Amino acid sequence: xxxxIIILFSFTCWLSSLILLRKKQAGYLHHMTWFLGLxxxxxxxxxxxxxxxxxxxxxWVFNAFLPVExxxxxxxxYKILSPYCNCKPWILAGLTVFFxxxxxxxxxxxxxxxxxxxKNFSSVFIIVICLSYYYFLLKSEEYIRLKTHAPFxxxxxxxxxxxxxxxxxxxxxxxxxxxKVTIKPVxxxxxxxxxxxxxxxxxxxxxxxxxxxxxSY
Amino acid sequence: MQIQADNIIIxxxxxxxxxxxxxxxxxxxxxxxxxxxxxxxEEKKILKQQFERAFLxxxxxxxEQTLQHIAYELHDNLGQVASLIKINLCTLQLxxxxxxxxxxEDTKELVRQLIMDLKTLSVSLNSDRVAQxxxxxxxxxxxxxxxxxxxxxATLKQGGSIPMLDANTTIILFxxxxxxxxxxxxxxxxxxxxxxxxxSENLFTLVCRDDGVGFDRxxxxxxxxxxxxxxxxxAKLIHAHLTIRSSHENGTTVSIELPI
Numbered sequence: 135x136x137x138x139i140i141i142l143f144s145f146t147c148w149l150s151s152l153i154l155l156r157k158k159q160a161g162y163l164h165h166m167t168w169f170l171g172l173x174x175x176x177x178x179x180x181x182x183x184x185x186x187x188x189x190x191x192x193x194w195v196f197n198a199f200l201p202v203e204x205x206x207x208x209x210x211x212y213k214i215l216s217p218y219c220n221c222k223p224w225i226l227a228g229l230t231v232f233f234x235x236x237x238x239x240x241x242x243x244x245x246x247x248x249x250x251x252x253k254n255f256s257s258v259f260i261i262v263i264c265l266s267y268y269y270f271l272l273k274s275e276e277y278i279r280l281k282t283h284a285p286f287x288x289x290x291x292x293x294x295x296x297x298x299x300x301x302x303x304x305x306x307x308x309x310x311x312x313x314k315v316t317i318k319p320v321x322x323x324x325x326x327x328x329x330x331x332x333x334x335x336x337x338x339x340x341x342x343x344x345x346x347x348x349x350s351y
Numbered sequence: 352m353q354i355q356a357d358n359i360i361i362x363x364x365x366x367x368x369x370x371x372x373x374x375x376x377x378x379x380x381x382x383x384x385x386x387x388x389x390x391x392x393e394e395k396k397i398l399k400q401q402f403e404r405a406f407l408x409x410x411x412x413x414x415e416q417t418l419q420h421i422a423y424e425l426h427d428n429l430g431q432v433a434s435l436i437k438i439n440l441c442t443l444q445l446x447x448x449x450x451x452x453x454x455x456e457d458t459k460e461l462v463r464q465l466i467m468d469l470k471t472l473s474v475s476l477n478s479d480r481v482a483q484x485x486x487x488x489x490x491x492x493x494x495x496x497x498x499x500x501x502x503x504x505a506t507l508k509q510g511g512s513i514p515m516l517d518a519n520t521t522i523i524l525f526x527x528x529x530x531x532x533x534x535x536x537x538x539x540x541x542x543x544x545x546x547x548x549x550x551s552e553n554l555f556t557l558v559c560r561d562d563g564v565g566f567d568r569x570x571x572x573x574x575x576x577x578x579x580x581x582x583x584x585x586a587k588l589i590h591a592h593l594t595i596r597s598s599h600e601n602g603t604t605v606s607i608e609l610p611i
Contacts, residue, residue: 271381277385324364
């Protein structure tokens with residue numbers, strides 16, 4: 135099998151971004167195209183390293199991609215939150231802490247392991263940003279039709295993904311050892327569901343943005 | 352070991368499900384709150400549009416009444432004075448200097464009165480002027496105009512420090528007072544009209560009392576008395592409370608209470 139289900143989700147979302155997010159009209163969302171391309175490549179690389187090249191450790195692939203993921207999502211949330219507040223200092227502070235933890239852990243494991251503490255911190259950081267977005271949305275006096283509001287669906291997808299993955303990340307080592315012994319890929323199944331929620335929300339947000347830009351003509 | 356592994360799996364799956372359900376509730380709450388906010392803003396917009404329509408309607412009615420007022424003043428007041436001037440000039444006996452001199456003096460007095468009345472009418476019609484002068488000066492002019500007719504004894508009393516109201520409120524309040532006075536002149540048969548302005552910390556009150564024949568309010572409205580309805584609508588526009596008490600024995604008292 136060339137693709138796993140998660141790679142398929144990622145690729146489909148990337149494809150939808152290529153079709154629906156054209157440069158000028160999509161604004162800052164256009165940059166999600168290259169990010170999703172990189173994500174798909176990272177997922178594919180991880181799969182190929184583990185299954186095709188029979189290397190037992192493909193963590194370094196995801197570890198290398200982790201800063202890209204966190205940096206891009208921080209920039210994306212900065213763009214989404216800037217109409218509501220000046221979040222730049224908070225996001226920069228969060229990124230600084232993340233990179234500090236990430237570099238420390240990566241050097242400890244010689245960049246071969248997965249920086250779990252950095253990953254956990256980034257998950258909490260992104261969850262807090264998502265909750266801040268909901269807070270500003272509730273506080274705002276302006277009415278926004280959320281069903282067709284692209285930023286809302288982007289944030290919601292991220293929120294469900296990172297909020298749902300917290301437990302798996304905390305019990306990462308336990309689940310890994312359980313899978314080795316009993317072949318119960320619990321983490322994999324949970325992440326299939328979470329990735330489905332994430333990529334389908336994002337694809338829907340691209341559709342909303344596309345409809346918004348085409349209906350304005 | 353197997354049991355511990357199963358326990359961990361159950362724990363992880365359960366907590367993940369709980370987190371997802373909690374997240375779902377949060378997103379649903381945000382949606383519902385947002386929809387309610389949308390409904391509220393929509394309602395507010397509709398109310399604002401209704402208010403603007405009513406205000407515009409009221410402005411048109413005020414203009415219409417102003418034109419009627421002009422016609423009335425020109426015919427019954429200014430027209431009469433002009434007629435007297437004409438009669439005086441036509442009956443001027445130049446061969447009798449003494450009598451002619453007296454007639455010329457009388458005619459000069461009539462012309463002076465005509466000019467004053469025109470100025471007063473002009474001030475009372477000019478809404479910008481009314482807003483600039485304020486409600487007190489506007490009503491003083493109206494009282495003076497009524498007293499000049501010789502048919503009424505009109506008084507204006509003030510209590511407390513009368514605040515300077517905004518232009519729209521001043522104009523609407525003044526036009527309401529004008530309409531009340533016009534109704535008294537046309538229908539009441541009154542001889543005495545007392546206007547009282549009272550201001551306290553939170554409330555401004557305008558009371559107009561006459562000693563006329565009074566009227567049945569319910570009967571008036573039932574017969575399509577649009578004048579009373581207009582007064583009520585205008586009171587609502589400026590968030591004032593209108594009270595009318597009327598009887599055959601005690602005349603009519605109209606009071607307008609405006610929160611400030």
